[in-house]
Amino acid sequence: MAWAPEASRTAAGGGGTNLEVLRALESGPRGLVEAEAEERLLRHGENVFPGRRPEPLPLRFARSLRDPFTAVLVCLGLVSAVLASWATTCVIVVLVVVSCVLRATGEHRADRSAAGLRELVATTATVRRRATETSPPTAREVPVDQLVPGDLVLLSPGDLVPADLRLLRTTGLTVHEAALTGESAPVDKSAPAAEGAPDDRRHLCFQGSSVVSGSGSGVVVATGRGTLLSGALAGSSLRTHTPRGPFDRSVNGIAWTLIRFMLLTAPLVLVASALLRGRGLETLPFAVAVAVGLTPEMLPVIVTSALARGAALLARDSEVIVRRLPALHDLGAVDVLCVDKTGTLTQDRPVVECSVDADGEPDPAVLRWAAVNALWTLHLAEVPVPDALDEALLDADEEAGAAACTGAFDDYDGVASLPCGPGRRISTAVVRLPGDSRFALANTHTLVVKGAPEDVLDRCALDDTEREQLAGRAAALAADGLRVLAVAVAERPACSGPYTHAVERGLAFTGFVGLRDALAPTAAEAIAELARGGVAVKLLTGDHPGTAARVCRELGGDPGVPVTADRIDALTDEEELKQLAAGTTVFARCTPEHKARIVQALRSGGHTVGFLGDGVNDLAALHAADVGICPRDGVDVAREAADVVLASKDLTALDRAIVAGRRSTSNIAAYLRITLSSNVGNVVAMLVAGLMLPFLPMLPAQVLVQNLCFDAAQLALAFDRPDPVAHNRPVVLRPRALLRFVTGFGLLNAAADLATFGVLLLAVHSLGEDGQEAFHAGWFTENLLTQAMVMLLLRSGRQLAEGGTPGPIRWATAGLAVVGLLLPLSPMGPLLGMAVLPAMYYALLAVVLALYAVGLAAARARFDRAP
Numbered sequence: 001m002a003w004a005p006e007a008s009r010t011a012a013g014g015g016g017t018n019l020e021v022l023r024a025l026e027s028g029p030r031g032l033v034e035a036e037a038e039e040r041l042l043r044h045g046e047n048v049f050p051g052r053r054p055e056p057l058p059l060r061f062a063r064s065l066r067d068p069f070t071a072v073l074v075c076l077g078l079v080s081a082v083l084a085s086w087a088t089t090c091v092i093v094v095l096v097v098v099s100c101v102l103r104a105t106g107e108h109r110a111d112r113s114a115a116g117l118r119e120l121v122a123t124t125a126t127v128r129r130r131a132t133e134t135s136p137p138t139a140r141e142v143p144v145d146q147l148v149p150g151d152l153v154l155l156s157p158g159d160l161v162p163a164d165l166r167l168l169r170t171t172g173l174t175v176h177e178a179a180l181t182g183e184s185a186p187v188d189k190s191a192p193a194a195e196g197a198p199d200d201r202r203h204l205c206f207q208g209s210s211v212v213s214g215s216g217s218g219v220v221v222a223t224g225r226g227t228l229l230s231g232a233l234a235g236s237s238l239r240t241h242t243p244r245g246p247f248d249r250s251v252n253g254i255a256w257t258l259i260r261f262m263l264l265t266a267p268l269v270l271v272a273s274a275l276l277r278g279r280g281l282e283t284l285p286f287a288v289a290v291a292v293g294l295t296p297e298m299l300p301v302i303v304t305s306a307l308a309r310g311a312a313l314l315a316r317d318s319e320v321i322v323r324r325l326p327a328l329h330d331l332g333a334v335d336v337l338c339v340d341k342t343g344t345l346t347q348d349r350p351v352v353e354c355s356v357d358a359d360g361e362p363d364p365a366v367l368r369w370a371a372v373n374a375l376w377t378l379h380l381a382e383v384p385v386p387d388a389l390d391e392a393l394l395d396a397d398e399e400a401g402a403a404a405c406t407g408a409f410d411d412y413d414g415v416a417s418l419p420c421g422p423g424r425r426i427s428t429a430v431v432r433l434p435g436d437s438r439f440a441l442a443n444t445h446t447l448v449v450k451g452a453p454e455d456v457l458d459r460c461a462l463d464d465t466e467r468e469q470l471a472g473r474a475a476a477l478a479a480d481g482l483r484v485l486a487v488a489v490a491e492r493p494a495c496s497g498p499y500t501h502a503v504e505r506g507l508a509f510t511g512f513v514g515l516r517d518a519l520a521p522t523a524a525e526a527i528a529e530l531a532r533g534g535v536a537v538k539l540l541t542g543d544h545p546g547t548a549a550r551v552c553r554e555l556g557g558d559p560g561v562p563v564t565a566d567r568i569d570a571l572t573d574e575e576e577l578k579q580l581a582a583g584t585t586v587f588a589r590c591t592p593e594h595k596a597r598i599v600q601a602l603r604s605g606g607h608t609v610g611f612l613g614d615g616v617n618d619l620a621a622l623h624a625a626d627v628g629i630c631p632r633d634g635v636d637v638a639r640e641a642a643d644v645v646l647a648s649k650d651l652t653a654l655d656r657a658i659v660a661g662r663r664s665t666s667n668i669a670a671y672l673r674i675t676l677s678s679n680v681g682n683v684v685a686m687l688v689a690g691l692m693l694p695f696l697p698m699l700p701a702q703v704l705v706q707n708l709c710f711d712a713a714q715l716a717l718a719f720d721r722p723d724p725v726a727h728n729r730p731v732v733l734r735p736r737a738l739l740r741f742v743t744g745f746g747l748l749n750a751a752a753d754l755a756t757f758g759v760l761l762l763a764v765h766s767l768g769e770d771g772q773e774a775f776h777a778g779w780f781t782e783n784l785l786t787q788a789m790v791m792l793l794l795r796s797g798r799q800l801a802e803g804g805t806p807g808p809i810r811w812a813t814a815g816l817a818v819v820g821l822l823l824p825l826s827p828m829g830p831l832l833g834m835a836v837l838p839a840m841y842y843a844l845l846a847v848v849l850a851l852y853a854v855g856l857a858a859a860r861a862r863f864d865r866a867p
């Protein structure tokens with residue numbers, strides 16, 4: 001348990017000065033001493049994020065019991081136990097246990113293989129601590145689970161709030177509390193004024209929220225199970241939201257259809273045999289066995305195994321972490337990938353290339369003003385985390401300054417800063433010349449503004465023609481692939497109160513700074529591969545349309561006509577937005593909301609959408625997409641929001657992840673096709689034969705043994721290496737197409753079964769009561785052999801004639817055939833009520849099977865040709 005001491009919670013929750021709060025928590029402004037923190041960790045326990053505690057194996061096992069297929073099996077097991085049909089009950093218990101064990105261990109394995117990588121991209125918190133009582137405090141990163149009450153935490157944009165905090169100091173801090181309150185807009189947070197304020201929620205930051213802009217420091221008041229989020233989850237007033245992605249629509253949709261179908265089978269068999277054969281309740285065990293026979297009970301196992309194996313291989317070979325297994329399936333279905341530009345396709349290490357005045361002439365003063373802005377934005381932040389653009393400006397300025405030795409700008413003192421953030425594309429620093437207040441200059445503050453040209457020009461005192469001209473100049477720089485910042489300044493009488501955005505008006509335009517941000521080395525290759533694989537790539541960026549279009553071209557794509565986000569604002573009709581989103585490749589000047597809206601529009605247009613992004617401004621879109629993907633260098637919140645994390649710098653890992661997703665889905669689809677068509681075939685044949693014969697066409701125990709053999713063999717499908725050609729386009733499981741397939745192939749299978757029925761009539765002279773055992777043996781052999789054939793011919797893609805070493809499928813089918821042929825002849829045969837058949841039967845059976853193989857191959861070829 002990790003409750004903060006009761007006293008501290010009260011102090012933190014109520015008012016109180018910073019010092020009082022710190023004292024109540026036995027902490028201080030210089031942070032905890034390491035030894036004390038260690039001691040507290042023992043006392044309070046680890047600060048584990050709710051919902052992220054690793055699930056123990058028994059719990060996993062219990063969770064797989066909740067699966068609908070397993071539930072149906074358990075019900076059928078109960079029915080057979082009530083009927084005292086113990087053999088059936090035993091087989092069902094074996095099925096349930098095997099399936100749960102396989103699923104739980106599969107998930108566990110996938111988790112383990114990603115564990116090392118997860119550490120590599122783990123979320124950390126920045127704390128201020130001291131090595132000893134007397135040493136100075138230093139800020140350092142600690143794993144989130146090591147935080148203790150009383151720790152001083154520093155927050156900056158993109159951080160996940162690691163525990164419940166009482167704020168001590170803030171500058172322009174806004175946080176996103178959607179995980180707690182559902183509120184999607186960022187909320188302002190501030191440290192209380194000195195006298196303590198009554199509005200305590202404003203002064204608290206809660207675990208699970210994320211920092212959007214600004215920075216701050218706070219003291220930890222609660223960790224682990226003591227946090228508000230933990231409490232809310234325990235009281236289950238909050239649910240971790242699970243979006244309905246393609247996986248839910250396809251695999252789960254199909255599963256539920258099957259379950260309804262299965263629940264109908266047992267009553268149907270009972271009614272049919274009562275009406276037509278006058279049999280009573282004694283057919284119930286048989287009806288139950290048929291229902292079990294029809295159940296693709298291995299579906300959950302195949303799904304988990306195929307996905308877990310794919311995820312484990314990806315982690316090992318390509319350093320990709322799949323955080324939610326179904327996301328791997330969804331990746332395979334992605335047909336549109338939206339990508340953010342800065343930091344994803346580019347390296348986000350911009351370098352200043354030019355600094356020009358309003359006439360386009362080189363002017364170092366523009367860079368100097370931009371650097372003054374960057375310097376004071378950085379210094380006035382509670383936590384100075386340099387942004388890449390600011391860092392580049394400071395570096396370039398330092399170099400230029402060293403050459404020119406002009407010191408005038410260094411004399412400025414910072415007064416206030418209004419930083420940029422999501423949706424705000426300019427940053428302002430208010431500076432002044434230090435000096436005696438008797439001089440007029442000391443009463444003047446200088447506003448230095450830099451940011452997106454459109455936004456800065458809007459705030460400058462210019463007439464329309466001038467503004468247009470300057471916008472044109474910015475566009476020309478952008479078209480060269482530069483990131484462009486406009487710089488403007490204004491002198492104002494000193495203002496004693498806090499500065500607000502309202503002062504950013506009537507500025508004097510100074511010039512532009514152009515920065516070049518190199519492309520990520522593997523970006524072009526990755527994008528080309530995506531295009532070859534049938535995935536449309538769209539660029540969604542906050543940057544200038546010119547820069548975005550140029551980047552797109554450099555990556556080998558056709559940018560078309562870039563759309564700026566204000567066009568999206570103008571659209572009220574969802575239909576129009578859908579069309580615009582589908583027909584556009586580059587979206588520029590997007591705010592986080594625009595990115596999410598575009599993703600949403602593409603999804604409602606019927607696409608499966610992936611979003612690859614790394615910043616705070618990508619958070620909403622990462623949530624909105626079917627699959628959120630984050631590169632390794634993304635901010636904490638982006639990584640937390642993503643379903644898939646690319647742990648290596650290599651973007652082509654994404655292509656491999658998509659192929660892995662397609663492969664897993666293909667294997668799942670192959671399983672469904674194979675198992676359903678043979679199950680449907682068997683049930684139809686069994687019903688027909690059951691109505692014509694004086695005895696049950698198969699005994700319940702036989703049905704179940706046959707089923708066990710099928711299941712064991714079909715597990716191999718999860719490990720199949722399907723045809724690579726099948727993976728050059730998105731793979732989607734379509735319930736309708738599957739149904740068509742299953743009906744067609746199921747009837748073909750039933751025809752083969754009934755042909756065997758005819759053969760048995762010929763070979764076994766009397767099919768009266770005494771021919772029963774021979775009939776059962778004959779049908780058992782035929783069923784297993786046809787199943788083996790179906791597995792070979794209906795797997796995804798690869799043909800029988802392939803060379804090389806036999807894969808899992810061939811071993812499985814060979815095993816199935818051997819069991820089918822030998823089991824009735826072995827001592828097990830009589831135990832299961834089967835007799836030895838005449839040799840003639842095998843000869844005739846060979847003919848039936850050959851015909852069936854030809855029929856299957858022809859039907860498959862026809863099916864593959866169909867659109």
Ligand SMILES: Nc1ncnc2c1ncn2[C@@H]1O[C@H](COP(=O)(O)OP(=O)(O)OP(=O)(O)O)[C@@H](O)[C@H]1O
Nearest residue numbers: 340341342387425426427450451452541542543617
């Ligand atoms: N530190 C900054 N100072 C001034 N302006 C900035 C700063 N950072 C960003 N901007 C402006 O805001 C714009 C939008 O930034 P934002 O972070 O939303 O997207 P981005 O980094 O350009 O691109 P992407 O969305 O591809 O990551 C930038 O293009 C730039 O003009």
Ligand SMILES: [Mg+2]
Nearest residue numbers: 340342343615
């Ligand atoms: Mg970015």
